[in-house]
Amino acid sequence: MNLIVCGTGSSGNCMLIENNNKYVMLDCGVYFDKVLREIGFKGTDIDFCLLGHLHADHSRAIIDVNKYFIPIYSSSHAKEKYSFINICPIGEEPVKRIGEYGFKSFELQHDEYNIGFVLKHFPTNRIITYISDTSYIKSIPVGTSILIIECNYNNDLLHVPEMEERFVRVKSTHMSMERLVSYLDKIDLSKLTNIVVVHLSDTNSNENLIVETLEQKTGVHVSAARNGMIINLDEVPF
Numbered sequence: 160m161n162l163i164v165c166g167t168g169s170s171g172n173c174m175l176i177e178n179n180n181k182y183v184m185l186d187c188g189v190y191f192d193k194v195l196r197e198i199g200f201k202g203t204d205i206d207f208c209l210l211g212h213l214h215a216d217h218s219r220a221i222i223d224v225n226k227y228f229i230p231i232y233s234s235s236h237a238k239e240k241y242s243f244i245n246i247c248p249i250g251e252e253p254v255k256r257i258g259e260y261g262f263k264s265f266e267l268q269h270d271e272y273n274i275g276f277v278l279k280h281f282p283t284n285r286i287i288t289y290i291s292d293t294s295y296i297k298s299i300p301v302g303t304s305i306l307i308i309e310c311n312y313n314n315d316l317l318h319v320p321e322m323e324e325r326f327v328r329v330k331s332t333h334m335s336m337e338r339l340v341s342y343l344d345k346i347d348l349s350k351l352t353n354i355v356v357v358h359l360s361d362t363n364s365n366e367n368l369i370v371e372t373l374e375q376k377t378g379v380h381v382s383a384a385r386n387g388m389i390i391n392l393d394e395v396p397f
Contacts, residue, residue: 160283162307162390163197165189167357172217172291174307174357174384175205176392178280183260184208184224185276185289185307187231188216191223202227206258210246211291212273213237230257234264236272249274256281265300267293270332277303286350291358294331296342302350305392309334310356310373312363329363336369343376351377352394357384 163175163182166189173194176183182198182205195202208224210233211217224231225244235248253263259282264274267290275290277300285304290296292309311333317326339356354373359366366383373381382390 160280160285160305160392162355162384162388162392164357164384164386164388164390165194165197166386167384168359168361168386169216171219172358173220176278176287178259178282180204181206181258183278184229186211186217186291187220187224188214188218189220191220191227194220202229205229206260207232209233209249209262209276209278209289210237211267211275211289212269212271213240214271214292217292232262232264234272234274253279265298268295268297268332269293270328290334292332293334295334295338299346301347303346303348304350304394305353305355306351307355307357308339309358310336310339310364310369311358312336312360313365313368316363316365329360333358336364336372340372340376343373348377348379351379353392354379354381355384355390355392356381359383 161177165173171189172186173189174185207230231246232249233246238246238248249264253261260278262276262278264276267273267275269292273292278287286302287305288300288303290308313336370381370383
């Protein structure tokens with residue numbers, strides 16, 4: 160199982176979980192032709208797309224994804240705003256099996272209604288949790304194997320007075336390393352094998368410190384996503 164990073168960060172967010180040449184999209188915030196190039200233009204190999212919220216850096220390709228008849232699962236809020244697109248609202252009750260997966264959603268804390276996802280991959284019995292664009296997390300998933308989660312900034316890098324207004328928004332809508340560490344104290348880590356941190360700020364995050372801190376905290380393999388990466392999500396990632 161691999162994670163293909165088509166885009167991460169404020170310019171666009173979209174990742175593909177790949178297993179046996181079949182794909183699940185996590186958000187669709189990059190142009191769809193870029194996604195198609197990553198998978199050899201085989202759009203029919205994408206089973207479905209999970210869309211957290213409608214900010215352009217997460218939903219830019221929503222119309223093209225719909226044109227390829229790829230099922231889009233998102234919140235009822237997204238369904239209301241894009242009523243002309245075939246969006247399937249998803250709640251906290253698990254969805255019945257679709258391909259090799261079942262999944263459900265939970266609410267996040269952003270300035271646009273936003274949800275995270277828990278997916279179960281039935282052939283391997285592994286649970287994948289995907290969280291992006293949130294200041295904190297109320298939900299406590301159990302048994303997560305692969306945690307794909309935003310770590311946007313380090314607190315000590317947000318001290319530029321002329322950018323104070325922007326930083327107030329960042330702190331209220333995105334996840335810091337310090338909040339992520341606190342969250343890891345609360346969740347079940349017994350099955351955790353991989354953490355992938357996403358949506359790192361180019362200017363306000365210290366990638367090396369984030370990876371080192373999370374590895375020391377959890378004892379599992381930690382990757383920092385960058386555009387174009389393919390990250391091995393196997394239990395022994397090498």
